[in-house]
Amino acid sequence: MAFRFLLLLAFLGLSAVAQHGTNVPAFAEAALGAKKFQLLPGLKLDVWAAEPQLSNSVAFSLDNRGRVFLAQSDRWAISVFDITAHTNWLLQDMSFRTVADRSAFLTQQFATNLSLLTKDSEVIRLIEDRDGDGRADFHANVATGFNSVADGTAAGVLATGTNLYFGNIPNLWRFPLPGSSGPIETHKPQLENLLAHGFGVHIGVSGHDLHGLLKGPDGRIYLSFGDRGVCLTNREGAVINLPDTGGVLRSEPDGRNLEVFASDCAIRKSWRSMTRAICGRSTTTPRARIPVECCT
Numbered sequence: 104m105a106f107r108f109l110l111l112l113a114f115l116g117l118s119a120v121a122q123h124g125t126n127v128p129a130f131a132e133a134a135l136g137a138k139k140f141q142l143l144p145g146l147k148l149d150v151w152a153a154e155p156q157l158s159n160s161v162a163f164s165l166d167n168r169g170r171v172f173l174a175q176s177d178r179w180a181i182s183v184f185d186i187t188a189h190t191n192w193l194l195q196d197m198s199f200r201t202v203a204d205r206s207a208f209l210t211q212q213f214a215t216n217l218s219l220l221t222k223d224s225e226v227i228r229l230i231e232d233r234d235g236d237g238r239a240d241f242h243a244n245v246a247t248g249f250n251s252v253a254d255g256t257a258a259g260v261l262a263t264g265t266n267l268y269f270g271n272i273p274n275l276w277r278f279p280l281p282g283s284s285g286p287i288e289t290h291k292p293q294l295e296n297l298l299a300h301g302f303g304v305h306i307g308v309s310g311h312d313l314h315g316l317l318k319g320p321d322g323r324i325y326l327s328f329g330d331r332g333v334c335l336t337n338r339e340g341a342v343i344n345l346p347d348t349g350g351v352l353r354s355e356p357d358g359r360n361l362e363v364f365a366s367d368c369a370i371r372k373s374w375r376s377m378t379r380a381i382c383g384r385s386t387t388t389p390r391a392r393i394p395v396e397c398c399t
Contacts, residue, residue: 128153130238152230152239160228162314166262168231168283172245174260174269175226182220183255185309196306200346201334202273205306206253217252225249225257225271227278229287243287246278253303259326261316266356270313270326272303277358298358301335302328304346311349318356325353325364337361
């Protein structure tokens with residue numbers, strides 16, 4: 104029996120020429136892109152969704168009905184920046200201690216063209232196969248309006264139970280999961296949906312965002328964030344101040360008791376312990392080549 108993989112082409116950087124200006128999915132073009140994959144024997148690859156059903160997608164989550172929820176970034180590289188492309192901002196970026204510092208700096212930099220920072224929104228998007236023929240035939244925006252100066256990149260989404268969680272710097276959101284049929288209500292971010300604010304202290308490097316949302320075996324929600332950092336106060340009044348590092352946080356499903364599960368230093372120490380056990384010696388992190396001893 105062949106194992107089948109369903110492909111959402113936009114995730115994989117193989118997008119062919121999309122049929123812009125029409126609502127007809129570009130399945131034929133997507134199928135051509137899918138042929139670039141080299142599959143092991145016994146594997147089969149099918150296209151399940153294609154532009155314009157989705158675009159600029161960063162993360163996805165499936166619910167128990169087989170629906171796909173996407174974190175879609177329409178702000179990246181337009182209103183969300185990478186510090187490696189703006190090295191003249193580096194010293195200022197290193198000095199930021201809060202999201203408000205970053206927002207104030209960008210507002211000042213684009214004072215004569217502030218609309219550039221607010222014209223596009225990050226999006227939660229739904230795609231599903233309503234007629235059961237093996238291809239997506241319905242798509243809709245579940246939530247939009249994430250277009251403040253500080254917003255982006257939308258990099259985390261989790262559908263679980265009756266909730267839909269959305270990790271979009273600088274915020275962690277929770278929205279109700281849409282019903283199983285009929286039209287989809289498009290939500291705008293409201294205070295009642297906000298679980299936490301303060302992610303993304305720095306402009307930082309692309310991909311070092313708020314992501315990795317999952318429900319743990321303890322029923323709590325876990326999320327990871329890169330070294331764009333975090334500085335926030337949880338609902339109970341405790342301050343989480345890690346502005347220059349990454350880590351993993353967890354909370355109750357309603358956002359209560361948000362806490363640090365692992366900081367970057369703890370993660371590096373775990374890596375060191377593992378590699379010492381395997382190699383019998385100290386080592387460096389495989390990505391940044393920074394000695395893990397810096398975290399002792």
